[in-house]
Amino acid sequence: MVQKQQSAAGPGAEPRKRRRVGFSPADTGVEANECIKIYLVSSKEEVDSPEIPSVNPVDLSDFFGGDGKIYGYQGLKINVWINCISLHSYADVTYQSTTNGDKGITDLKSALQNIFAETIVANKDEFLQTFSTEKGFIRNMVSDGEVIHSGAIDGSSINAQVAPSDLQVLRMKIGSPNAGLLYSRLVPLVLLFVDGSNPIDVTDPDWHLYLLIQKKEEKEEPSYRIVGFSAIYKFYRYPDRLRMRLSQILVLPSFQGKGFGSYLVEVVNKVAVAEYIYDLTVEEPSEKFQHIRTCIDINRLRAFDPIKPAIDSAIQTFTKGKLSKKAQIPRFTPPLNAIEKVRETLKINKKQFLKCWEVLIYLALDPIEKYMEDYTSVITNHVRTDILGKDIEAPTKQVVDVPSSFAPEASFVVFKPVNGEEANSNVQVDENTPDQEQQLKQLVEERIREIKLVAERVICPKV
Numbered sequence: 001m002v003q004k005q006q007s008a009a010g011p012g013a014e015p016r017k018r019r020r021v022g023f024s025p026a027d028t029g030v031e032a033n034e035c036i037k038i039y040l041v042s043s044k045e046e047v048d049s050p051e052i053p054s055v056n057p058v059d060l061s062d063f064f065g066g067d068g069k070i071y072g073y074q075g076l077k078i079n080v081w082i083n084c085i086s087l088h089s090y091a092d093v094t095y096q097s098t099t100n101g102d103k104g105i106t107d108l109k110s111a112l113q114n115i116f117a118e119t120i121v122a123n124k125d126e127f128l129q130t131f132s133t134e135k136g137f138i139r140n141m142v143s144d145g146e147v148i149h150s151g152a153i154d155g156s157s158i159n160a161q162v163a164p165s166d167l168q169v170l171r172m173k174i175g176s177p178n179a180g181l182l183y184s185r186l187v188p189l190v191l192l193f194v195d196g197s198n199p200i201d202v203t204d205p206d207w208h209l210y211l212l213i214q215k216k217e218e219k220e221e222p223s224y225r226i227v228g229f230s231a232i233y234k235f236y237r238y239p240d241r242l243r244m245r246l247s248q249i250l251v252l253p254s255f256q257g258k259g260f261g262s263y264l265v266e267v268v269n270k271v272a273v274a275e276y277i278y279d280l281t282v283e284e285p286s287e288k289f290q291h292i293r294t295c296i297d298i299n300r301l302r303a304f305d306p307i308k309p310a311i312d313s314a315i316q317t318f319t320k321g322k323l324s325k326k327a328q329i330p331r332f333t334p335p336l337n338a339i340e341k342v343r344e345t346l347k348i349n350k351k352q353f354l355k356c357w358e359v360l361i362y363l364a365l366d367p368i369e370k371y372m373e374d375y376t377s378v379i380t381n382h383v384r385t386d387i388l389g390k391d392i393e394a395p396t397k398q399v400v401d402v403p404s405s406f407a408p409e410a411s412f413v414v415f416k417p418v419n420g421e422e423a424n425s426n427v428q429v430d431e432n433t434p435d436q437e438q439q440l441k442q443l444v445e446e447r448i449r450e451i452k453l454v455a456e457r458v459i460c461p462k463v
């Protein structure tokens with residue numbers, strides 16, 4: 001079948017919008033992710049090369065109006081190449097025909113512009129030239145960056161794709177002359193590959209970029225390549241400390257799953273410790289990132305002697321008798337002084353330490369199979385408390401479900417326990433409601449699955 005192929009060089013050439021008259025044919029549209037392919041390339045030979053696989057972006061529907069679909073095109077294909085060296089991009093848009101149906105014709109130029117902004121180059125030749133004209137872009141941009149780490153990290157390894165001796169982590173204040181420009185070229189990568197992310201405010205000087213760079217010595221001058229990066233916010237804590245919040249982290253797709261994300265996080269941890277930061281938190285960690293972070297923190301906590309007595313004491317309580325048969329299961333949370341020591345020395349905040357604590361207990365129970373029923377009861381207790389939103393440190397309020405004929409699933413009372421009443425004794429999820437019981441069970445299973453995944457990785461690392 002001969003197909004009419006039009007090429008809209010870059011997103012610039014748009015089909016003219018036709019006036020809709022009478023009934024327009026129904027158009028079901030096409031999902032953006034179905035017709036857009038992204039290629040990350042580092043030489044002009046790689047552009048159009050069948051050897052370069054496309055990489056999967058996050059859900060792109062947010063960039064394509066109301067329902068996230070593209071309308072009005074038949075046989076639409078959008079191939080986007082991103083030059084990893086200069087961070088320019090080029091979109092090759094082809095389609096067989098357009099039809100001005102009931103949804104009109106999507107304005108591809110403005111949609112692509114919303115993602116790629118000024119990095120997009122309208123002309124392919126111009127794009128190909130960026131590989132030579134902008135060869136030194138990253139080197140120039142990071143020239144005033146502060147090298148905060150280079151080479152291997154003790155006890156951690158990365159896969160052979162990059163020699164550890166070629167790795168560097170550079171820090172740049174977002175307000176420094178080059179960092180804002182560099183970040184603005186990184187924004188399309190953030191939008192494409194970090195789910196639910198928004199660009200950081202480059203006018204706020206409290207942001208820092210941590211760049212994981214592959215620096216290779218070459219004949220004339222060294223070549224620089226971005227392997228990954230993180231945007232971290234430093235902010236004040238009364239009266240005299242600073243906190244760090246890791247808000248965005250991306251390892252470029254071809255480098256993912258090889259230890260680079262862990263490497264970058266370990267360097268950031270070292271910085272937080274060395275610079276007497278109050279604590280290091282993470283803004284809305286994805287499930288995968290949370291897993292990696294917990295694996296790293298568990299290794300740090302297992303080597304942290306001051307919490308060993310607290311772990312031993314929790315294990316003793318566990319192994320004394322059948323917990324699941326007891327009327328009230330004790331809460332297995334670390335003592336306050338351990339929480340404080342961990343924050344002060346390792347910069348792990350309380351919320352993260354509580355998550356790690358569950359893994360530490362799991363790892364210390366030997367053999368775990370013998371205690372699994374009790375362990376599940378303890379985790380059920382924790383999950384139930386999390387759902388009810390009670391702070392374990394300040395048990396001033398409790399939420400209790402009450403039977404009601406009006407919106408039964410939404411009926412509860414909040415009360416304050418008096419006279420040192422056991423904080424947790426009256427907290428209940430109504431287990432007679434099959435839905436709630438089922439939901440709780442699912443959440444517990446999910447939590448135990450995450451704990452096991454971390455434990456397996458820690459006991460038996462991939463590398």
Ligand SMILES: CC(=O)SCCNC(=O)CCNC(=O)[C@H](O)C(C)(C)COP(=O)(O)OP(=O)(O)OC[C@H]1O[C@@H](n2cnc3c(N)ncnc32)[C@H](O)[C@@H]1OP(=O)(O)O
Nearest residue numbers: 158159248249250251256257258259260261262285286463
């Ligand atoms: C706050 C936020 O920004 S949340 C959003 C986080 N960012 C994203 O989701 C963007 C897309 N994803 C990414 O950029 C990356 O995948 C990150 C940042 C999440 C993680 O970085 P990666 O380099 O992929 O992680 P890393 O390789 O260190 O660890 C991932 C896995 O590789 C394993 N691994 C570690 N070292 C090696 C190695 N040398 N060789 C092979 N595998 C390794 C880890 O054990 C882990 O395995 P597991 O998940 O099976 O347990």
